[in-house]
Amino acid sequence: MFLTRVAVLVLLATMAQAEFSPEATGRIEVLPESYPDHWVMIHDFSFDHMFEGEVVIIDPLADNVGGQFKGMITASFIASYAHSKKRNEHYVAETFFSRGGRGGTRTDVVTIWNASTLKVADEIVIPAKRITGMPKPITTGLLGEDRFLGIYNFTPGQSVTIVDLEKREVASEIPTSGCGFVIPNGKTSFTSICANGSLMTNQLDQQGNLKASSRTEILFDPEADPIFEAAAISAGVAYFPTFNSRVLPIDISAEEVSAKASWSLTSSEDTGWRPGGLVPVMTDSSGLGYFLMHADGAEGTHKNGGSEVWLYDLAAGRRLSRIVLENWGIALGTSGTGDNQLMFVTNAELGVDVYRIPEGEYVQTLKVALATPFSIHGAH
């Protein structure tokens, strides 16, 4: 009997030993080489703590925090962000001060992050003059099939720094006096919006230096009905909404930009509806345009956001549907391709709501808590 008991205990101990294998320490997750199209990069500017900004990579269809939060990169002092799917890299134009929150020497850099490992692949020191302020989608722009990154500067002198992403160095600084922003156009050119309502286009040579510069005539009234600093870009045309609900299409397919006939977002039945918000307009991967709209628009309501998103066939200037939002929205984003497309709306409580598009079906509000998620970039 005693021997039997001993035999059983030995057997159990052996089994337990066989089933237990210690876990290795030092494991670090890696993201896929190419993110699924429906993933998003959400730039949290962290306005209460501006040196603690971050860009969080999120799977918006997962149903819990662990599944949604895939990883993050840092983005110091109201940074600007761009992602190149082609190069599998994230770019953060950011600012550091040698004495942190009390100043010291300012250093601006473009930090290049490997999109799979989320490790710093490189750092390029740029002139310490990049604009800081509320996020605008066209503060930076990838040019020349992602060979160059343009960064808008404001000191208040205006210029654009061109970074060569292959050579990993600053290529040039292009003066843009009276004009701001970086809207990629043609093959290796960018367009800036000028204070008088015209557009300036600068063409770059193969080394990223200025080759030619031109300006259009005045295309809009920047005081009475200005265009937003955001556009729905589709099939080589940038569709800029105006404060008073018009749309100004700018052909950016060629080195020289040109304006097309403007059209209205509203009809006589929609009087008072206007676009508004931090990012009031977005395009999906099919080229449809989404405009964040509010009723009772008036002077000073252009950043209010809206209760609805209106969906347009941009080329035809025709509204396809009105999506009534689950919550009041202040900024838009999209992701995905084919029949798996999503729209993101930063809501007034600073949560991020997810919708299926083009139907506009509400999916969920992200479980991942973010402080100020104002800028949403689709992985597509």
Added chain:
Amino acid sequence: MNLLEKLNRFTEGASREIARRSSRRGFIGMLGTALAGSAMLPLLPVARASSSGGGSDVPAQTTGIPGDPGDPSSCDYWRYCGIDGFLCSCCGGTANACPPGTEMSPVTWVGTCRNPADGLNYVISYNDCCGKSSCGRCLCNRNDDDRPVYRPSANNDINWCVGTSNNIYNCSTAVLIGLGSQ
């Protein structure tokens, strides 16, 4: 002394002082390039909610000046019709003064707000206070007269901590600098 009289005396005195120190061309040039403003932060509904009492924990204040009604620690205060940022009144400063140890931006944008007490429009200079990290209290965003960033002299999205020792944004003021067109 009511607000208008106070403002007239202030602008008269300031103009004399500036004229004494600089040439006219210099003064006009300074005005032209130093078009004034304030910085950051969005979302009307959220900003108003977070700054109008709830959440800010800042007791109600008054300017103490006849004809200047309202609570400068509240986003609804009349001077803030185009402000975008943390109210300096909640950060150790006032509506027209920076908190201790910060530096007021010399460059910014200007807008116009109507004073409900006398019904007159006043020109407001939304100077930012700089040199320490975000105050984080009483976020407020209103956008009368605001125009896009490509019109800097009329924009409140820009971090106007430029021309200062460093560019770190702390909070925003709303300084009365003149009478507007009526």
